[in-house]
Structure formats: structure tokens, C-alpha cells
Amino acid sequence: MTKPLASTPGPAEIAKLAKGAQTRAAIVDAALSLAAQEGLDGLSLGMVALAMGMSKSGVFAHFGSREELQCSVVREYHERFEREIFVPALQVPRGLARLLHMATGWMGSTAQPNDASRLYGSLYISGAVEFDDRPGDVRDALSESVRIWMDAMRRAIVQSQTEGQLRSDVAPDQVLFELHGIILSLHYETRFLHGPQALRHAATGLRGILLRHAVNPEREAALIDAALAPCLAALPDAAAPASVSVLTS
Amino acid sequence: MTKPLASTPGPAEIAKLAKGAQTRAAIVDAALSLAAQEGLDGLSLGMVALAMGMSKSGVFAHFGSREELQCSVVREYHERFEREIFVPALQVPRGLARLLHMATGWMGSTAQPNDASRLYGSLYISGAVEFDDRPGDVRDALSESVRIWMDAMRRAIVQSQTEGQLRSDVAPDQVLFELHGIILSLHYETRFLHGPQALRHAATGLRGILLRHAVNPEREAALIDAALAPCLAALPDAAAPASVSVLTS
DNA sequence: ATCAAAAAAGAACGACCGTGCTATTTTTGA
DNA sequence: TCAAAAATAGCACGGTCGTTCTTTTTTGAT
Numbered sequence: 001m002t003k004p005l006a007s008t009p010g011p012a013e014i015a016k017l018a019k020g021a022q023t024r025a026a027i028v029d030a031a032l033s034l035a036a037q038e039g040l041d042g043l044s045l046g047m048v049a050l051a052m053g054m055s056k057s058g059v060f061a062h063f064g065s066r067e068e069l070q071c072s073v074v075r076e077y078h079e080r081f082e083r084e085i086f087v088p089a090l091q092v093p094r095g096l097a098r099l100l101h102m103a104t105g106w107m108g109s110t111a112q113p114n115d116a117s118r119l120y121g122s123l124y125i126s127g128a129v130e131f132d133d134r135p136g137d138v139r140d141a142l143s144e145s146v147r148i149w150m151d152a153m154r155r156a157i158v159q160s161q162t163e164g165q166l167r168s169d170v171a172p173d174q175v176l177f178e179l180h181g182i183i184l185s186l187h188y189e190t191r192f193l194h195g196p197q198a199l200r201h202a203a204t205g206l207r208g209i210l211l212r213h214a215v216n217p218e219r220e221a222a223l224i225d226a227a228l229a230p231c232l233a234a235l236p237d238a239a240a241p242a243s244v245s246v247l248t249s
Numbered sequence: 250m251t252k253p254l255a256s257t258p259g260p261a262e263i264a265k266l267a268k269g270a271q272t273r274a275a276i277v278d279a280a281l282s283l284a285a286q287e288g289l290d291g292l293s294l295g296m297v298a299l300a301m302g303m304s305k306s307g308v309f310a311h312f313g314s315r316e317e318l319q320c321s322v323v324r325e326y327h328e329r330f331e332r333e334i335f336v337p338a339l340q341v342p343r344g345l346a347r348l349l350h351m352a353t354g355w356m357g358s359t360a361q362p363n364d365a366s367r368l369y370g371s372l373y374i375s376g377a378v379e380f381d382d383r384p385g386d387v388r389d390a391l392s393e394s395v396r397i398w399m400d401a402m403r404r405a406i407v408q409s410q411t412e413g414q415l416r417s418d419v420a421p422d423q424v425l426f427e428l429h430g431i432i433l434s435l436h437y438e439t440r441f442l443h444g445p446q447a448l449r450h451a452a453t454g455l456r457g458i459l460l461r462h463a464v465n466p467e468r469e470a471a472l473i474d475a476a477l478a479p480c481l482a483a484l485p486d487a488a489a490p491a492s493v494s495v496l497t498s
Numbered sequence: 499a500t501c502a503a504a505a506a507a508g509a510a511c512g513a514c515c516g517t518g519c520t521a522t523t524t525t526t527g528a
Numbered sequence: 529t530c531a532a533a534a535a536t537a538g539c540a541c542g543g544t545c546g547t548t549c550t551t552t553t554t555t556g557a558t
Contacts, residue, residue, distance in 0.1 A: 019525060020535065037382050041291075044515065057517090058536045066516060128441035129378040133286050143441070177438065177450035178457070181430030188433060189426065192377040192392070201426035208427070212461055268555065269505065293545065306547085307506040315546060 024062045027052055028069075028076045035073050036114045036121030040138065041130050043070060071141045077123045078145040084119055085109060086152055095163035096210070096220060099156040100227035103179060103206060107231060110183055111190050111199050124149070125187050150176065165220055166213050178209050203231040273311045276301055277318075277325045284322055285363045285370030289387065290379050292319060320390045326372045327394040333368055334358060335401055344412035345459070345469060348405040349476035352428060352455055356480060359432055360439050360448050373398065374436050399425065414469055415462050427458050452480040 030051045035043050045066060049056040063069040085105040092098045109119045124146050131139040157175050160166040166175070182205045189198035207224055214220045280297045287296070294315060298305040312318040334354040341347045358368045373395050380388040406424050409415040415424070431454045438447035456473055463469045 023535080039379065045517090046514070055537045056515095057519095057538075060517070061534095061536070064517095125437075126378050128437055129375045130288065132440040146442070173446065174450055174453055177434050177447075178430070178454045180437065181427070181432075181434035181454065183430075184433035184437060185426050185430035188374075188377055188429065191381040193395070197422065198426075201423055204423055205427045205430065208461060209457075212457060272505080294547090295544070304507045305545095306508070306549095309547070310505070310507095313547095 020062070027059055027062060028072050031069060032073050032076055032120050032123075033114070035070075035123065039130055040070055040073065040123065040127050040142075041134075043073070045069070067137050070138045074123065074127065074138065074141040074145060077119070078148075080119050081109075081124075081145075081149065086149070089156075094156075094159045096160045096165040096223060097227070099153075099160050100210075100224065102153060102156055103182075104203075104227055104231055106183055107186060107199070107202050107206070110187050111202070122187050122191075125184060150180075153179070164215055166210070167215050170213050175209065175213055179206065182206050182209065199231055203228045269311070276308055276311060277321050280318060281322050281325055281369050281372075282363070284319075284372065288379055289319055289322065289372065289376045289391075290383075292322070294318070316386050319387045323372065323376065323387065323390040323394060326368070327397075329368050330358075330373075330394075330398065335398070338405075343405075343408045345409045345414040345472060346476070348402075348409050349459075349473065351402060351405055352431075353476055353480055355432055356435060356448070356451050356455070359436050360451070371436055371440075374433060399429075402428070413464055415459070416464050419462050424458065424462055428455065431455050431458065448480055452477045 027048060031043060031048045034047055034051060038047070043066070045056050045059050048069070049059045052059065059069075063072060085102065089098050089101040089105065092101045109117060110122050110125075112119075114120050124142070127138075127142045128146065131142055154172050154176050157166065157172040161168045161172070182202050185205070186198050186202040189195040189201065195201075207228055210224055211217045211221065276297060279300045280292060283296055283300060284292050292315070294305050294308050297318070298308045301308060308318075312321060334351065338347050338350040338354065341350045358366060359371050359374075361368075363369050373391070376387075376391045377395065380391055403421045403425050406415065406421040410417045410421070431451050434454070435447050435451040438444040438450065444450075456477055459473055460466045460470065
């Protein structure tokens with residue numbers, strides 16, 4: 001706790017913390033990966049200790065409680081989401097283009113398998129279900145992160161309206177609600193039903209929402225279709241013949 | 250196991266089973282109620298025993314395993330869903346009217362608080378999240394129920410097309426995907442974000458989806474708005490002034 | 499009233515949980 | 529190189545979990 005009395009204590013402390021913070025970060029990384037499979041409240045100190053090859057108390061010492069470990073996982077997920085989805089979108093011109101960039105990035109991270117990305121699972125979705133009736137720090141951390149991301153999305157919608165691309169007579173919250181529905185349905189059909197057409201359905205649905213709210217649908221169609229093309233191209237086959245969806249069987 | 254050798258064994262056995270099956274049903278009812286709060290895999294024999302005022306082994310004896318208790322809960326939920334949402338919709342003329350009846354019933358059961366209905370929680374949503382990466386009997390029972398319900402919804406969509414109300418050039422799965430998104434977003438905003446406008450957003454979103462896919466939007470608007478009116482009327486206040494949504498704060 | 503079967507209780511088990519506590523090892527800065 | 533400090537391991541505790549076994553109570557037809 002107390003600083004050393006000798007000179008240059010500042011950088012020394014930082015260096016001392018370095019090793020500890022390093023393994024702590026590794027623990028959070030492993031925990032986030034495990035939480036994608038077992039759920040956020042299925043996370044136990046024993047499993048992450050096993051996954052890290054260290055003792056249970058060794059892991060525990062870094063956080064002081066299981067709840068703090070869970071909160072750290074949420075914060076780590078938040079930072080990755082911000083870094084990999086939100087920040088890149090800021091380089092795209094504001095308005096519909098940026099909104100599309102954010103939405104497709106969100107869709108991509110939702111539809112990807114857990115081991116194909118460092119943005120494991122969809123913690124904002126699974127966490128919301130697991131902690132919707134469970135007050136506490138984890139729920140608070142979760143809802144704070146979700147709120148920040150939702151605010152960013154709503155801002156992008158509003159900017160699309162002020163740019164004259166989306167109609168101003170619809171409530172941004174309404175557009176956000178419907179867009180979120182696309183994400184959630186994509187998550188459901190991908191993760192639970194294992195439907196192969198999920199990403200196509202999501203892209204088509206998003207296209208419908210945006211075109212419906214566009215001031216000039218003919219004008220924005222090109223922009224929208226261009227942004228959605230990667231989603232539709234990444235499918236197994238556009239005209240898959242006998243591959244019957246789980247929803248269809 | 251072996252039947253008694255004496256006469257009239259048939260009704261005797263039935264009568265004997267009656268008491269057991271009766272408490273078994275009571276256990277499943279309590280378990281379903283608990284699963285709405287703690288989640289389906291958060292369900293433990295100890296809790297339902299406590300809630301039932303009986304011993305843990307007494308509860309256990311009725312099912313033989315925790316997994317079987319969970320499956321029984323899923324089946325019970327399925328039967329209630331079928332009885333309270335699906336069957337009543339069959340009395341409505343097929344086509345868009347029936348589709349609307351099913352969708353609004355689904356929305357109602359999703360937005361209701363747990364203690365206001367015998368159709369606790371949205372097991373099809375929370376269960377899908379909890380068991381999406383967990384193979385086993387529970388997942389199978391869950392996905393079977395979901396598949397049956399999804400099939401029924403898709404059938405209603407197809408009938409709306411053959412009745413000439415919805416356009417036939419859109420894939421029923423696409424409409425189902427978007428409609429499901431409305432339900433999921435409603436669940437998210439109601440249960441997790443506690444947004445007061447959730448039901449309004451859902452009704453407006455559903456209206457948009459159906460009007461967009463309608464052969465003659467002007468003709469169907471009256472039917473749709475009439476079906477959605479109860480949803481929009483059940484709100485706290487249409488023009489709530491300063492009540493800021495969680496999404497907006 | 500009797501008696502066998504069904505239902506429920508009770509006790510115990512091994513396993514895992516989160517959390518303290520005390521050693522021991524490793525890292526760190528002078 | 530050395531001592532202080534941080535990181536980790538080891539161990540034990542009380543608790544809950546699902547499950548199995550045995551015993552008791554309850555039930556229902558004779």
C-alpha cells in the first residue's frame with residue numbers, strides 16, 4: 001500500500017503492477033471466453049482457474065469476489081465492443097453510412113461463432129436474459145454498457161435524420177427498437193436454431209427497416225445494398241437447393 | 250410394478266396414481282414459476298422442495314433426475330402456450346386476422362409480468378439463451394416446442410398470403426424472422442431495460458412489418474390497427490410528458 | 499380393519515461452490 | 529545481491545448441489 005520512500009516511485013509502481021495486471025488481463029480473457037459458453041453466471045472461479053492452469057485462490061486474489069470477476073468480464077467485453085465496432089464506425093462519414101457500418105458490425109459479431117473472434121458471444125444479449133431479474137453489480141455493469149451502446153446507435157439514427165436520409169417524423173427509439181429486433185432474431189436463429197439463412201434474413205430485414213424510413217428510398221438503396229452486400233456474400237450459397245432450414249423442416 | 254391379482258385392477262391403479270400425479274402437477278407448476286425468476290438451469294431441487302413445503306427427495310422421486318424436471322417444465326409451458334395462445338387463435342378466421350391474433354397474444358404474454366399470468370416468463374426466449382450451447386434432453390425439448398410454435402406461425406403467414414392479404418413474393422421465413430425480432434426486442438426492453446414504451450414500439454413495429462408486406466396496405470390497415478388497438482391502449486399514458494425511457498435517459 | 503403399494507421423508511454421499519486464512523514462491527527496485 | 533512486496537499456492541470451512549439408499553407415513557381397495 002505505502003509507497004517506497006526512495007526516489008522515482010512513480011514508474012516503479014507501474015512496473016510492479018505490470019506483471020500482476022498482465023495475468024489479470026489473461027484471466028479476464030479466459031473468463032470472457034468461458035462466459036460465452038457457460039453463460040455469465042455459469043462462470044465459476046474453479047473453471048477459470050483450471051483454464052488458466054493456476055489455483056483457485058490465485059485467481060480469486062485478483063478480484064476479491066466472483067461478482068467482481070463477472071463485472072470485469074463485462075467491462076472487458078464493453079471495451080472490445082467499443083474498439084472493434086464503435087470506433088471504426090467513427091471513421092465512416094456520419095449519417096446513414098455510419099449507421100449501416102455500426103449495424104452490420106453488430107450483426108457480424110452476433111452471427112460469428114465464438115472462436116472466430118475475440119468478441120466472444122453476445123454478452124449484451126445472454127447477460128440481459130440471465131440478469132433481468134437479478135439486481136446487483138453485474139446487472140448494473142451490464143445495463144450501463146448496453147445503455148452506452150444504445151445511445152451511440154440512437155445518435156447515429158438521429159444524425160441520419162438530420163442529414164436528410166431518414167425521415168424525421170419517426171421516433172429514433174422506434175427505429176432502434178426494430179433494428180435491435182433484427183439483431184436479437186439473428187442471435188436466436190444463429191445460436192439456438194442453427195438456421196443457415198439467419199444472416200440473410202437479418203440483412204434483408206435491416207434493408208426493409210431502413211428503406212421504409214428513408215426520405216428517398218430510391219436514392220439510399222444503393223448505399224444500403226452496398227453496405228449489406230458483404231453480409232449477403234458471406235453465405236454458404238445464395239441458391240442452396242435442398243438445404244432445409246431448421247425453421248422449415 | 251406388478252398388477253394386483255385381484256379383480257378390477259384397472260380403475261384401482263388409476264385412482265392410486267391420481268394423488269401422485271396431482272402433487273406432481275403442483276410441483277411442475279411451482280417449478281415453472283421459479284424458472285421464470287431463476288432461469289431454467291438455475292432451477293434446483295432444493296428450491297422447488299422449499300417452495301412446495303416438502304423434502305428434496307420427495308420432489309426428486311417424482312422425476313428421477315433434475316433434467317427430467319426441467320423437461321417437464323418445458324412441456325408444461327408448451328401446453329399452456331398452446332392452450333392460451335394457439336388454440337384461441339384457431340377460432341379467428343384464417344389469414345391476417347388469425348396471424349394478428351397469434352402475434353398480439355404472443356406479445357401480450359411476453360410483456361406481462363411473471364405473476365400476472367399462468368404463462369410464466371418467456372421460456373422460449375430465456376431457455377434458448379441458456380441452452381444454446383448445451384446439448385441434452387432439455388435443449389431438445391425446448392427446440393421441439395419452439396419448432397412447433399414457429400411452424401404454426403409460419404402457417405398463419407402462408408395462409409395470409411393465399412388469402413391474398415400478404416404479398417406472395419416474400420419468403421414466409423423472412424416475415425417470421427422479422428416478427429420474431431419484434432417479440433425478442435419487446436422482451437429485451439420490457440424485462441431488462443424496463444422501458445415503459447416497449448409494447449408501443451412492438452405494436453408499431455409489427456404494424457410496419459405487416460403493412461410493408463401487404464398486398465393492399467390501405468385495405469388491411471383497418472384490420473391491423475383494430476387488432477393492435479388493445480396493445481396501444483394498455484399503455485400508462487399515450488402522451489406521457491416527462492417520463493423518460495431508459496433508452497432515452 | 500387390513501394390508502400392500504405408493505408417496506414422502508430422512509440421512510448420507512461425493513462433488514463443486516465462494517471465500518477466508520496462512521505459507522510459499524516469484525517478482526521487483528534499490 | 530537482498531529485502532520488501534506482490535503474486536500464487538495450499539488448505540479448510542460452511543454451504544448447496546444432484547443422487548442414492550433406507551425408513552416412515554399415507555393412501556386406497558378389499
